């Protein structure tokens with residue numbers, strides 16, 4: 369297949385680029401490099417032994433996307449491009465609606481103009497409301513509590529409406545639970561500049577002595593050890609979920625991508641201690657506002673419809689994430705803009 373990957377220079381997108389290339393697909397990447405790196409695309413190409421086309425551009429530029437889609441004529445678009453910080457979305461909501469909602473609208477317009485009729489969209493488990501009870505099925509109540517989550521839900525609704533209007537169009541929204549891990553070679557993974565909000569990148573920052581200790585946000589939740597429980601999913605499993613979703617027929621579909629297994633903050637710290645073979649200092653602090661006690665996927669629909677099931681356990685996630693961090697203590701480094 370010919371596939372266009374938006375956000376393919378980012379964490380999850382670059383692993384998808386690697387996997388698509390390795391499977392023999394023809395891959396084009398569009399990314400504005402706001403939070404991505406050409407070095408990630410280069411590593412994906414090196415690992416796959418094949419090249420992708422790269423265009424540095426913003427997906428909000430509809431005219432450029434139309435020209436690109438006419439040129440590439442992809443059979444599918446994997447749409448990862450967007451902003452992802454919950455805290456930033458609360459401070460700068462318009463920025464999030466602009467990149468995430470307006471960016472997706474621009475992409476859909478360009479796809480409509482060029483008759484490209486298949487999209488796979490990176491949604492998030494964050495769309496499930498506080499009222500939902502874990503494990504979350506796709507039918508669980510939706511009630512995102514921050515602008516980031518609402519931007520994801522808005523795009524899902526846009527895709528649903530667009531599919532209803534064009535029966536030949538196929539849109540799959542994949543609701544990721546907590547993506548972690550890296551390529552087992554340690555060459556592709558996640559690096560966060562500054563203080564990460566998410567647990568695993570923060571733990572790694574502590575191991576690298578960039579931060580003093582892990583702050584455990586609350587130990588009085590109704591969970592076995594009192595800390596928050598999440599469904600961590602290896603990024604390789606996530607990428608396989610996208611490959612499986614490429615086969616879904618016309619119409620709008622939504623799938624959870626999670627393992628169905630939850631781990632507490634203490635369990636993640638313990639697993640990472642084993643993976644990096646050192647003690648990780650930590651302390652319990654106040655709960656973080658907006659957190660739920662437990663977020664776990666019911667992945668039955670993806671298993672049934674896509675034949676997809678997560679394979680990797682928490683140790684593999686921690687080992688691979690740590691291998692990438694060891695090899696990239698300063699991330700990929702910012703690569704100078706210089707689009708080709």
Ligand code: NAD
Nearest residue numbers: 375377378379380400401402403404426427449450490492
């Ligand atoms: P990332 O920031 O590493 O990658 C996103 C990429 O999109 C970056 O390379 C960035 O430069 C690019 N980008 C952003 N705005 C753009 C624009 N307007 N035009 C062109 N390129 C643009 O993030 P990620 O972790 O790889 O996440 C990928 C997608 O998955 C995002 O849509 C994110 O919201 C979603 N998601 C991520 C997580 C997670 O925990 N990582 C969880 C659920 C959903």
Ligand code: UD1
Nearest residue numbers: 454492494546565566567570583584585596597633658659
């Ligand atoms: C967070 C976002 C969610 C987003 C997801 C992306 C919030 C409120 N939610 O979810 O919208 O889709 O990231 O992966 O920001 N924890 C600590 N100490 C830390 C960091 C986290 O104890 O320094 C705890 C949290 O309380 C939680 C667990 O670790 O119980 C996981 O946290 P995190 O990685 O931020 O993910 P989510 O809270 O699931």
